[in-house]
Amino acid sequence: MNILVCVKRVPAPGARINITEDGQQVDTAFLGFTVSPHEECAVEAAVQLVEKHGGEVTVLTLGDVLAEEQLRTAASVGAVKAVLIPIEGMDWDAQRTATAISSAITALEAANGTFDLVLFGNESADSCGYQVGVRAAVKLGRPMVNGAKGIDIADGVATIRRESDAGQELYKLPLPACIGVREGINLPRYPTMKGRLASKKVEIQRTVISAEAGGLQMIQLQRPPERVSNTQILGTGPEAASAVVDLLVELGVFK
Protein backbone atom coordinates (compact mmCIF):
# COMPACT_ATOMS: atom_id res chain seq x y z
CA MET A 1 0.00 0.00 0.00
CA ASN A 2 1.08 3.53 -0.71
CA ILE A 3 0.95 6.01 2.13
CA LEU A 4 1.57 9.73 2.12
CA VAL A 5 2.44 11.47 5.39
CA CYS A 6 2.15 15.27 5.64
CA VAL A 7 4.53 16.73 8.22
CA LYS A 8 5.39 20.20 9.51
CA ARG A 9 8.74 21.61 10.56
CA VAL A 10 8.33 23.31 13.95
CA PRO A 11 10.74 24.82 16.48
CA ALA A 12 11.66 22.63 19.46
CA PRO A 13 11.23 25.02 22.37
CA GLY A 14 12.73 24.41 25.78
CA ALA A 15 11.50 26.15 28.88
CA ARG A 16 10.39 29.39 27.30
CA ILE A 17 9.16 30.54 23.89
CA ASN A 18 10.49 33.95 22.91
CA ILE A 19 9.08 36.01 20.07
CA THR A 20 10.82 38.36 17.67
CA GLU A 21 10.71 42.10 18.31
CA ASP A 22 8.08 42.69 15.63
CA GLY A 23 5.89 39.99 17.22
CA GLN A 24 5.55 38.13 13.94
CA GLN A 25 7.44 34.93 14.69
CA VAL A 26 8.89 32.71 17.36
CA ASP A 27 12.50 33.73 17.90
CA THR A 28 14.31 30.62 16.75
CA ALA A 29 17.85 32.00 16.97
CA PHE A 30 18.74 29.51 19.70
CA LEU A 31 16.27 26.74 18.89
CA GLY A 32 16.52 23.51 16.99
CA PHE A 33 13.70 22.27 14.76
CA THR A 34 11.78 19.03 14.71
CA VAL A 35 8.90 17.25 13.06
CA SER A 36 5.72 18.23 14.93
CA PRO A 37 5.13 15.41 17.51
CA HIS A 38 1.83 13.98 16.21
CA GLU A 39 3.33 13.82 12.72
CA GLU A 40 6.48 12.09 13.93
CA CYS A 41 4.12 9.35 15.13
CA ALA A 42 2.23 9.46 11.80
CA VAL A 43 5.49 8.70 9.98
CA GLU A 44 6.15 5.76 12.31
CA ALA A 45 2.57 4.49 11.85
CA ALA A 46 2.99 4.64 8.06
CA VAL A 47 6.33 2.81 8.16
CA GLN A 48 4.84 0.07 10.40
CA LEU A 49 1.85 -0.37 8.06
CA VAL A 50 4.14 -0.71 5.04
CA GLU A 51 6.36 -3.19 6.90
CA LYS A 52 3.25 -5.29 7.46
CA HIS A 53 1.40 -4.87 4.17
CA GLY A 54 4.13 -3.88 1.68
CA GLY A 55 4.20 -0.69 -0.38
CA GLU A 56 6.01 2.56 0.26
CA VAL A 57 5.87 5.71 2.34
CA THR A 58 6.12 9.19 0.83
CA VAL A 59 6.57 12.22 3.06
CA LEU A 60 5.42 15.73 2.13
CA THR A 61 5.94 19.13 3.69
CA LEU A 62 5.32 22.75 2.87
CA GLY A 63 8.11 25.10 3.81
CA ASP A 64 11.35 26.74 2.82
CA VAL A 65 14.51 24.88 1.85
CA LEU A 66 15.34 24.24 5.53
CA ALA A 67 12.28 21.97 5.81
CA GLU A 68 14.27 19.42 3.77
CA GLU A 69 15.82 18.53 7.15
CA GLN A 70 12.47 17.18 8.37
CA LEU A 71 11.87 15.30 5.11
CA ARG A 72 15.26 13.63 5.55
CA THR A 73 14.44 12.81 9.17
CA ALA A 74 11.34 10.96 7.92
CA ALA A 75 13.44 9.30 5.22
CA SER A 76 15.94 8.13 7.84
CA VAL A 77 13.22 6.05 9.54
CA GLY A 78 11.68 4.55 6.43
CA ALA A 79 10.05 7.02 4.03
CA VAL A 80 11.43 6.38 0.53
CA LYS A 81 10.11 9.41 -1.33
CA ALA A 82 10.00 13.06 -0.26
CA VAL A 83 8.11 16.03 -1.63
CA LEU A 84 8.66 19.68 -0.77
CA ILE A 85 6.09 22.34 -1.63
CA PRO A 86 8.42 25.33 -1.50
CA ILE A 87 7.16 28.55 0.09
CA GLU A 88 9.05 31.66 1.10
CA GLY A 89 8.63 33.75 4.23
CA MET A 90 5.82 33.34 6.74
CA ASP A 91 3.80 30.16 7.22
CA TRP A 92 0.78 29.85 4.97
CA ASP A 93 -2.63 29.90 6.67
CA ALA A 94 -4.64 26.68 7.01
CA GLN A 95 -6.89 27.19 3.97
CA ARG A 96 -3.97 28.01 1.72
CA THR A 97 -1.90 25.11 3.07
CA ALA A 98 -4.74 22.61 2.60
CA THR A 99 -5.33 23.81 -0.97
CA ALA A 100 -1.62 23.41 -1.75
CA ILE A 101 -1.46 19.94 -0.19
CA SER A 102 -4.57 18.65 -1.96
CA SER A 103 -3.31 20.05 -5.31
CA ALA A 104 0.07 18.40 -4.76
CA ILE A 105 -1.62 15.08 -3.90
CA THR A 106 -3.73 15.25 -7.06
CA ALA A 107 -0.58 15.88 -9.13
CA LEU A 108 1.41 13.10 -7.43
CA GLU A 109 -1.44 10.63 -7.86
CA ALA A 110 -1.82 11.47 -11.56
CA ALA A 111 1.79 10.38 -12.00
CA ASN A 112 2.07 7.45 -9.56
CA GLY A 113 -1.39 6.23 -8.63
CA THR A 114 -3.65 6.81 -5.63
CA PHE A 115 -2.35 6.90 -2.07
CA ASP A 116 -4.32 4.37 -0.05
CA LEU A 117 -3.81 6.49 3.03
CA VAL A 118 -2.92 10.13 3.59
CA LEU A 119 -1.84 10.75 7.18
CA PHE A 120 -1.72 14.07 9.01
CA GLY A 121 -0.99 15.08 12.60
CA ASN A 122 -4.00 15.79 14.84
CA GLU A 123 -2.83 19.41 15.09
CA SER A 124 0.48 21.18 14.61
CA ALA A 125 2.51 21.89 17.76
CA ASP A 126 3.03 25.55 16.93
CA SER A 127 -0.12 27.02 15.34
CA CYS A 128 -2.62 24.47 16.75
CA GLY A 129 -5.09 25.09 13.93
CA TYR A 130 -6.78 21.63 13.94
CA GLN A 131 -7.98 21.90 10.34
CA VAL A 132 -5.43 21.36 7.53
CA GLY A 133 -6.00 17.58 7.33
CA VAL A 134 -9.79 17.90 7.39
CA ARG A 135 -9.77 20.59 4.70
CA ALA A 136 -7.44 18.57 2.45
CA ALA A 137 -9.61 15.45 2.90
CA VAL A 138 -12.80 17.32 1.98
CA LYS A 139 -11.08 18.76 -1.11
CA LEU A 140 -9.96 15.26 -2.11
CA GLY A 141 -13.43 13.87 -1.39
CA ARG A 142 -12.06 11.24 0.99
CA PRO A 143 -13.31 10.16 4.41
CA MET A 144 -11.36 11.56 7.35
CA VAL A 145 -11.13 10.92 11.08
CA ASN A 146 -8.83 12.82 13.42
CA GLY A 147 -7.23 11.75 16.70
CA ALA A 148 -6.23 8.20 15.72
CA LYS A 149 -4.52 6.16 18.46
CA GLY A 150 -4.56 2.98 16.41
CA ILE A 151 -4.80 2.05 12.70
CA ASP A 152 -5.35 -1.43 11.28
CA ILE A 153 -5.83 -2.20 7.61
CA ALA A 154 -7.73 -5.21 6.29
CA ASP A 155 -9.75 -5.84 3.12
CA GLY A 156 -9.54 -2.27 1.90
CA VAL A 157 -10.84 -0.84 5.18
CA ALA A 158 -8.94 1.20 7.78
CA THR A 159 -10.07 0.49 11.34
CA ILE A 160 -9.27 3.48 13.52
CA ARG A 161 -9.20 3.55 17.28
CA ARG A 162 -9.47 6.80 19.15
CA GLU A 163 -9.99 7.85 22.71
CA SER A 164 -12.78 10.10 23.96
CA ASP A 165 -14.00 11.08 27.41
CA ALA A 166 -16.51 8.25 27.17
CA GLY A 167 -14.04 5.54 26.24
CA GLN A 168 -12.49 4.05 23.16
CA GLU A 169 -14.23 4.58 19.81
CA LEU A 170 -13.82 2.53 16.65
CA TYR A 171 -14.22 3.95 13.16
CA LYS A 172 -14.05 2.13 9.83
CA LEU A 173 -13.12 4.05 6.71
CA PRO A 174 -12.96 2.59 3.20
CA LEU A 175 -9.65 3.25 1.41
CA PRO A 176 -8.50 5.62 0.07
CA ALA A 177 -8.88 7.60 3.28
CA CYS A 178 -7.30 10.39 5.31
CA ILE A 179 -6.45 10.04 9.00
CA GLY A 180 -5.19 12.49 11.62
CA VAL A 181 -2.80 10.77 14.02
CA ARG A 182 -2.23 11.48 17.71
CA GLU A 183 0.98 11.04 19.67
CA GLY A 184 0.86 7.81 21.68
CA ILE A 185 -0.26 5.65 18.73
CA ASN A 186 3.32 4.29 18.82
CA LEU A 187 6.80 5.08 20.03
CA PRO A 188 8.71 6.42 17.02
CA ARG A 189 11.95 4.57 16.32
CA TYR A 190 15.33 6.26 16.30
CA PRO A 191 17.03 6.35 12.91
CA THR A 192 19.79 3.82 12.43
CA MET A 193 23.15 4.83 10.92
CA LYS A 194 22.14 2.98 7.77
CA GLY A 195 18.87 4.92 7.72
CA ARG A 196 20.67 8.23 8.10
CA LEU A 197 22.97 7.46 5.22
CA ALA A 198 20.09 6.32 3.03
CA SER A 199 18.14 9.49 3.82
CA LYS A 200 20.92 11.63 2.36
CA LYS A 201 20.41 9.95 -1.00
CA VAL A 202 16.64 10.39 -1.16
CA GLU A 203 15.79 12.79 -3.94
CA ILE A 204 13.52 15.58 -2.81
CA GLN A 205 10.89 16.35 -5.40
CA ARG A 206 9.94 20.02 -5.48
CA THR A 207 6.32 20.67 -6.41
CA VAL A 208 5.62 24.35 -6.87
CA ILE A 209 2.01 25.25 -6.12
CA SER A 210 0.30 28.58 -5.90
CA ALA A 211 -2.74 29.06 -3.68
CA GLU A 212 -4.68 32.07 -2.48
CA ALA A 213 -4.45 33.28 1.10
CA GLY A 214 -7.42 32.35 3.31
CA GLY A 215 -9.46 34.55 5.64
CA LEU A 216 -7.67 34.04 8.96
CA GLN A 217 -4.81 36.43 9.33
CA MET A 218 -2.28 36.52 12.15
CA ILE A 219 -1.72 40.04 13.42
CA GLN A 220 0.75 39.54 16.21
CA LEU A 221 2.09 36.99 18.65
CA GLN A 222 2.26 37.74 22.33
CA ARG A 223 3.45 35.94 25.41
CA PRO A 224 0.77 35.19 27.98
CA PRO A 225 1.19 36.87 31.37
CA GLU A 226 4.12 35.21 33.12
CA ARG A 227 3.14 33.01 36.03
CA VAL A 228 5.03 34.60 38.86
CA SER A 229 5.41 32.23 41.72
CA ASN A 230 7.04 33.11 44.96
CA THR A 231 8.14 29.52 45.38
CA GLN A 232 8.12 28.40 48.97
CA ILE A 233 11.06 26.07 49.56
CA LEU A 234 9.82 23.46 52.04
CA GLY A 235 13.31 22.15 52.72
CA THR A 236 16.29 20.31 51.34
CA GLY A 237 16.59 16.55 50.95
CA PRO A 238 14.63 13.85 52.85
CA GLU A 239 14.43 16.08 55.96
CA ALA A 240 11.74 18.07 54.10
CA ALA A 241 9.31 15.11 54.27
CA SER A 242 7.57 16.34 57.39
CA ALA A 243 6.95 19.79 55.88
CA VAL A 244 5.62 18.14 52.70
CA VAL A 245 3.13 16.04 54.66
CA ASP A 246 2.07 19.16 56.63
CA LEU A 247 1.32 20.74 53.25
CA LEU A 248 -0.66 17.68 52.09
CA VAL A 249 -2.73 17.90 55.28
CA GLU A 250 -3.30 21.64 54.76
CA LEU A 251 -4.48 21.03 51.18
CA GLY A 252 -6.82 18.28 52.33
CA VAL A 253 -5.26 15.54 50.20
CA PHE A 254 -3.84 13.61 53.18
CA LYS A 255 -6.50 11.94 55.24
Next chain:
Amino acid sequence: MSVLVVVEHDRGTMTPASLGALTAGRNLAKQINTTMEAVTVGANADALSDAISAYGATTVHQAHHAALVDFGPEAWGESVAQVVRKSAPQVVIGCGTDSGHEVIAQVAARLDLPASMNCIEFDAAFDGSQPLRMTRARWGGSLLENAQLDASIKLVTLANHTVEPVEAPTTANVAVVDVELDPSVMHSFVRDRVERVAGVTLATSPVVVSGGRGVGSAEAFGPLEELAGLLGGIVGCSRAVTNNGWRNHTDQVGQTGTRIAPEIYIACGISGAIQHWVGAMASKNILAINTDREANIVTKAGYAVIGDLHKVVPAISEEIRRRRGQ
Protein backbone atom coordinates in the same frame (compact mmCIF):
# COMPACT_ATOMS: atom_id res chain seq x y z
CA MET B 1 -28.57 37.29 12.04
CA SER B 2 -27.40 35.55 15.17
CA VAL B 3 -24.56 33.91 17.04
CA LEU B 4 -24.91 30.15 16.57
CA VAL B 5 -23.44 27.75 19.14
CA VAL B 6 -22.73 24.15 18.16
CA VAL B 7 -23.74 22.06 21.18
CA GLU B 8 -21.52 19.08 21.84
CA HIS B 9 -23.24 16.03 23.28
CA ASP B 10 -22.51 12.38 23.78
CA ARG B 11 -25.54 10.29 22.84
CA GLY B 12 -27.85 12.98 24.21
CA THR B 13 -25.80 14.05 27.23
CA MET B 14 -24.49 17.61 26.92
CA THR B 15 -20.77 18.02 27.62
CA PRO B 16 -19.48 20.64 30.12
CA ALA B 17 -17.60 22.38 27.27
CA SER B 18 -20.96 23.20 25.65
CA LEU B 19 -22.01 25.28 28.67
CA GLY B 20 -18.94 27.51 28.33
CA ALA B 21 -19.56 27.88 24.59
CA LEU B 22 -23.22 28.80 25.18
CA THR B 23 -22.22 31.40 27.78
CA ALA B 24 -19.61 32.91 25.44
CA GLY B 25 -22.12 32.86 22.58
CA ARG B 26 -24.71 34.70 24.64
CA ASN B 27 -22.16 37.34 25.68
CA LEU B 28 -21.05 37.91 22.10
CA ALA B 29 -24.67 38.03 20.84
CA LYS B 30 -25.47 40.69 23.43
CA GLN B 31 -22.39 42.68 22.37
CA ILE B 32 -23.49 42.79 18.73
CA ASN B 33 -27.14 43.23 19.61
CA THR B 34 -28.44 39.96 18.23
CA THR B 35 -29.74 36.66 19.55
CA MET B 36 -27.90 33.51 20.50
CA GLU B 37 -29.13 30.36 18.81
CA ALA B 38 -27.91 26.80 19.15
CA VAL B 39 -27.72 23.69 17.01
CA THR B 40 -27.95 20.09 18.19
CA VAL B 41 -27.15 17.15 15.93
CA GLY B 42 -29.36 14.05 16.05
CA ALA B 43 -32.85 13.50 17.48
CA ASN B 44 -31.34 11.95 20.61
CA ALA B 45 -30.32 15.51 21.60
CA ASP B 46 -33.83 16.99 21.24
CA ALA B 47 -34.39 16.73 24.99
CA LEU B 48 -31.45 19.13 25.55
CA SER B 49 -33.41 22.14 24.30
CA ASP B 50 -34.62 23.09 27.79
CA ALA B 51 -31.11 22.87 29.23
CA ILE B 52 -29.83 24.93 26.29
CA SER B 53 -32.48 27.65 26.73
CA ALA B 54 -31.40 27.87 30.37
CA TYR B 55 -28.21 29.41 28.99
CA GLY B 56 -30.09 31.95 26.90
CA ALA B 57 -30.58 30.40 23.44
CA THR B 58 -33.71 31.81 21.80
CA THR B 59 -33.84 29.18 19.05
CA VAL B 60 -32.56 25.63 19.04
CA HIS B 61 -32.06 24.13 15.58
CA GLN B 62 -32.45 20.37 15.85
CA ALA B 63 -30.69 18.65 12.95
CA HIS B 64 -32.49 15.40 12.22
CA HIS B 65 -31.58 12.41 10.06
CA ALA B 66 -32.11 8.71 10.68
CA ALA B 67 -28.33 8.15 10.51
CA LEU B 68 -27.53 10.72 13.22
CA VAL B 69 -27.37 8.39 16.19
CA ASP B 70 -23.72 8.32 17.28
CA PHE B 71 -20.93 10.82 16.66
CA GLY B 72 -19.51 11.09 13.16
CA PRO B 73 -17.31 14.09 12.31
CA GLU B 74 -18.28 14.29 8.64
CA ALA B 75 -22.03 13.82 9.13
CA TRP B 76 -22.00 16.26 12.05
CA GLY B 77 -20.01 18.79 10.03
CA GLU B 78 -22.34 18.49 7.05
CA SER B 79 -25.45 18.78 9.29
CA VAL B 80 -24.14 21.91 11.00
CA ALA B 81 -23.10 23.34 7.62
CA GLN B 82 -26.68 22.96 6.37
CA VAL B 83 -28.07 24.69 9.47
CA VAL B 84 -25.51 27.48 8.99
CA ARG B 85 -26.56 27.93 5.35
CA LYS B 86 -30.20 28.10 6.42
CA SER B 87 -29.93 30.36 9.46
CA ALA B 88 -27.09 32.62 8.21
CA PRO B 89 -25.45 33.48 11.54
CA GLN B 90 -22.71 36.11 11.83
CA VAL B 91 -20.61 33.95 14.15
CA VAL B 92 -20.56 30.19 14.79
CA ILE B 93 -18.97 29.02 18.06
CA GLY B 94 -17.92 25.41 18.62
CA CYS B 95 -16.36 23.71 21.64
CA GLY B 96 -12.58 23.76 22.03
CA THR B 97 -12.39 19.98 22.40
CA ASP B 98 -10.94 17.44 19.97
CA SER B 99 -14.35 16.63 18.51
CA GLY B 100 -15.44 20.29 18.69
CA HIS B 101 -12.42 21.38 16.61
CA GLU B 102 -13.06 18.50 14.24
CA VAL B 103 -16.70 19.47 13.63
CA ILE B 104 -15.88 23.16 13.05
CA ALA B 105 -13.04 22.15 10.70
CA GLN B 106 -15.54 20.01 8.74
CA VAL B 107 -18.04 22.91 8.61
CA ALA B 108 -15.27 25.28 7.47
CA ALA B 109 -14.07 22.90 4.76
CA ARG B 110 -17.62 22.28 3.49
CA LEU B 111 -18.53 26.00 3.39
CA ASP B 112 -15.04 27.05 2.26
CA LEU B 113 -14.76 29.50 5.14
CA PRO B 114 -11.79 30.31 7.39
CA ALA B 115 -11.88 29.13 11.01
CA SER B 116 -10.06 30.22 14.15
CA MET B 117 -9.60 27.53 16.79
CA ASN B 118 -8.99 27.81 20.53
CA CYS B 119 -10.09 31.43 20.94
CA ILE B 120 -9.77 32.83 24.43
CA GLU B 121 -11.09 36.35 23.90
CA PHE B 122 -13.06 38.26 21.27
CA ASP B 123 -12.63 41.93 20.38
CA ALA B 124 -14.88 44.00 22.65
CA ALA B 125 -15.36 46.54 19.82
CA PHE B 126 -16.76 43.95 17.38
CA ASP B 127 -20.23 45.07 16.25
CA GLY B 128 -21.00 42.22 13.86
CA SER B 129 -20.19 44.02 10.63
CA GLN B 130 -16.39 44.23 10.48
CA PRO B 131 -13.82 41.38 10.53
CA LEU B 132 -13.68 39.66 13.93
CA ARG B 133 -10.50 40.13 15.90
CA MET B 134 -9.64 37.66 18.61
CA THR B 135 -6.90 36.22 20.76
CA ARG B 136 -6.28 32.53 20.26
CA ALA B 137 -4.01 30.01 21.97
CA ARG B 138 -1.00 28.54 20.16
CA TRP B 139 1.56 26.04 21.44
CA GLY B 140 -1.07 24.55 23.74
CA GLY B 141 -1.55 27.94 25.40
CA SER B 142 2.06 28.94 26.02
CA LEU B 143 1.88 31.55 23.28
CA LEU B 144 -1.03 33.77 22.24
CA GLU B 145 -1.91 35.06 18.80
CA ASN B 146 -3.91 38.15 17.95
CA ALA B 147 -5.70 37.26 14.75
CA GLN B 148 -8.36 38.57 12.43
CA LEU B 149 -11.09 36.52 10.82
CA ASP B 150 -12.36 38.11 7.63
CA ALA B 151 -15.38 36.22 6.32
CA SER B 152 -19.13 36.59 5.89
CA ILE B 153 -19.64 33.96 8.59
CA LYS B 154 -17.02 33.72 11.33
CA LEU B 155 -16.27 30.18 12.49
CA VAL B 156 -14.46 29.77 15.81
CA THR B 157 -13.95 27.35 18.67
CA LEU B 158 -13.75 28.56 22.24
CA ALA B 159 -10.73 27.25 24.15
CA ASN B 160 -12.03 24.91 26.82
CA HIS B 161 -12.26 26.21 30.41
CA THR B 162 -11.85 29.88 29.38
CA VAL B 163 -15.44 30.96 30.05
CA GLU B 164 -17.21 30.03 33.28
CA PRO B 165 -20.75 28.77 32.49
CA VAL B 166 -23.47 31.17 33.72
CA GLU B 167 -27.17 30.50 33.25
CA ALA B 168 -29.59 33.09 31.81
CA PRO B 169 -32.90 31.27 31.39
CA THR B 170 -35.21 32.06 28.50
CA THR B 171 -37.69 30.14 26.39
CA ALA B 172 -36.36 28.74 23.16
CA ASN B 173 -38.18 28.12 19.90
CA VAL B 174 -37.44 24.73 18.45
CA ALA B 175 -36.75 24.45 14.72
CA VAL B 176 -36.38 20.95 13.35
CA VAL B 177 -34.08 20.82 10.31
CA ASP B 178 -34.26 17.64 8.27
CA VAL B 179 -30.74 17.50 6.87
CA GLU B 180 -29.76 15.67 3.71
CA LEU B 181 -26.69 13.51 4.09
CA ASP B 182 -24.80 12.21 1.09
CA PRO B 183 -23.39 8.64 1.34
CA SER B 184 -19.90 10.16 1.27
CA VAL B 185 -20.30 11.51 4.84
CA MET B 186 -21.70 8.25 6.24
CA HIS B 187 -18.39 6.38 6.62
CA SER B 188 -17.01 8.07 9.69
CA PHE B 189 -19.64 7.26 12.32
CA VAL B 190 -18.47 5.60 15.53
CA ARG B 191 -18.92 1.87 14.81
CA ASP B 192 -18.21 0.53 18.23
CA ARG B 193 -17.25 1.85 21.60
CA VAL B 194 -15.60 0.42 24.67
CA GLU B 195 -16.79 2.42 27.68
CA ARG B 196 -14.15 3.69 30.04
CA VAL B 197 -14.02 1.79 33.31
CA ALA B 198 -15.30 4.06 36.07
CA GLY B 199 -12.65 5.28 38.48
CA VAL B 200 -9.94 7.85 38.92
CA THR B 201 -8.04 8.79 35.75
CA LEU B 202 -5.03 10.99 35.14
CA ALA B 203 -7.38 13.76 33.99
CA THR B 204 -9.61 13.60 37.09
CA SER B 205 -7.30 12.50 39.93
CA PRO B 206 -7.00 15.03 42.79
CA VAL B 207 -3.36 13.99 43.30
CA VAL B 208 -0.85 13.36 40.50
CA VAL B 209 2.70 12.25 41.28
CA SER B 210 4.72 12.70 38.13
CA GLY B 211 8.25 11.77 37.14
CA GLY B 212 10.60 13.14 34.51
CA ARG B 213 13.97 12.36 33.03
CA GLY B 214 15.48 12.64 36.54
CA VAL B 215 13.73 9.44 37.63
CA GLY B 216 16.23 7.56 35.47
CA SER B 217 14.49 4.28 34.63
CA ALA B 218 11.15 2.47 34.46
CA GLU B 219 11.93 0.59 37.70
CA ALA B 220 12.70 3.81 39.57
CA PHE B 221 9.03 4.82 39.26
CA GLY B 222 8.26 2.32 42.06
CA PRO B 223 8.56 4.86 44.89
CA LEU B 224 6.38 7.33 42.90
CA GLU B 225 3.73 4.60 42.52
CA GLU B 226 3.92 4.00 46.25
CA LEU B 227 3.46 7.68 47.13
CA ALA B 228 0.58 8.04 44.67
CA GLY B 229 -1.03 4.93 46.15
CA LEU B 230 -0.79 6.30 49.70
CA LEU B 231 -2.53 9.52 48.60
CA GLY B 232 -5.15 7.83 46.39
CA GLY B 233 -3.54 9.47 43.38
CA ILE B 234 -2.21 8.55 39.97
CA VAL B 235 1.29 8.50 38.49
CA GLY B 236 2.04 10.74 35.51
CA CYS B 237 5.18 11.47 33.53
CA SER B 238 6.84 13.86 31.09
CA ARG B 239 7.42 13.31 27.38
CA ALA B 240 11.09 12.45 27.98
CA VAL B 241 9.94 9.46 30.03
CA THR B 242 7.55 8.26 27.32
CA ASN B 243 10.20 8.70 24.64
CA ASN B 244 12.60 6.58 26.70
CA GLY B 245 9.98 3.84 26.86
CA TRP B 246 9.86 3.95 30.67
CA ARG B 247 6.11 4.49 30.80
CA ASN B 248 3.11 4.32 28.49
CA HIS B 249 1.95 7.43 26.65
CA THR B 250 -1.38 7.27 28.54
CA ASP B 251 0.56 8.53 31.61
CA GLN B 252 2.01 11.54 29.78
CA VAL B 253 1.11 15.01 31.04
CA GLY B 254 1.60 17.77 28.46
CA GLN B 255 0.63 19.48 25.23
CA THR B 256 0.48 16.19 23.32
CA GLY B 257 -0.50 14.14 26.36
CA THR B 258 -3.16 14.75 29.02
CA ARG B 259 -4.12 18.15 30.46
CA ILE B 260 -4.58 17.84 34.20
CA ALA B 261 -5.95 20.07 36.98
CA PRO B 262 -5.42 18.19 40.26
CA GLU B 263 -5.53 19.65 43.78
CA ILE B 264 -1.79 19.00 43.95
CA TYR B 265 0.74 18.09 41.29
CA ILE B 266 3.94 16.59 42.65
CA ALA B 267 6.58 16.93 39.91
CA CYS B 268 9.66 14.79 40.56
CA GLY B 269 12.79 15.25 38.48
CA ILE B 270 10.91 17.25 35.84
CA SER B 271 12.56 20.35 34.35
CA GLY B 272 9.29 21.90 33.20
CA ALA B 273 9.75 22.41 29.47
CA ILE B 274 6.91 24.17 27.65
CA GLN B 275 5.58 20.90 26.23
CA HIS B 276 5.09 19.58 29.77
CA TRP B 277 4.14 22.81 31.53
CA VAL B 278 1.06 23.52 29.40
CA GLY B 279 -0.39 20.17 30.49
CA ALA B 280 0.27 20.83 34.18
CA MET B 281 -0.29 24.57 34.55
CA ALA B 282 -3.97 24.25 35.51
CA SER B 283 -2.99 22.34 38.69
CA LYS B 284 -4.24 24.12 41.81
CA ASN B 285 -0.97 23.53 43.66
CA ILE B 286 2.41 22.38 42.40
CA LEU B 287 5.16 20.82 44.49
CA ALA B 288 8.43 20.41 42.62
CA ILE B 289 11.05 17.98 43.87
CA ASN B 290 14.26 18.73 42.03
CA THR B 291 18.00 18.94 42.61
CA ASP B 292 18.15 22.16 40.57
CA ARG B 293 16.85 25.22 42.38
CA GLU B 294 16.80 27.11 39.06
CA ALA B 295 14.77 24.50 37.14
CA ASN B 296 11.84 26.04 35.28
CA ILE B 297 9.33 23.97 37.21
CA VAL B 298 10.81 25.06 40.56
CA THR B 299 10.52 28.75 39.68
CA LYS B 300 6.90 28.28 38.59
CA ALA B 301 5.76 25.97 41.39
CA GLY B 302 4.15 27.21 44.59
CA TYR B 303 6.22 24.77 46.66
CA ALA B 304 9.52 23.01 46.20
CA VAL B 305 11.85 20.60 47.89
CA ILE B 306 15.44 20.84 46.74
CA GLY B 307 16.97 17.41 46.70
CA ASP B 308 17.27 14.01 45.08
CA LEU B 309 13.82 12.61 44.35
CA HIS B 310 15.14 9.09 44.94
CA LYS B 311 15.65 10.02 48.59
CA VAL B 312 12.89 12.62 49.08
CA VAL B 313 9.96 10.61 47.67
CA PRO B 314 10.49 7.50 49.89
CA ALA B 315 10.94 9.81 52.90
CA ILE B 316 7.53 11.40 52.22
CA SER B 317 5.89 7.95 51.97
CA GLU B 318 7.61 6.94 55.19
CA GLU B 319 6.35 10.07 56.97
CA ILE B 320 2.78 9.40 55.73
CA ARG B 321 2.92 5.83 57.07
CA ARG B 322 4.38 7.04 60.37
CA ARG B 323 1.54 9.54 60.89
CA ARG B 324 -1.02 6.89 60.04
CA GLY B 325 0.60 4.66 62.62
CA GLN B 326 1.50 2.03 60.04
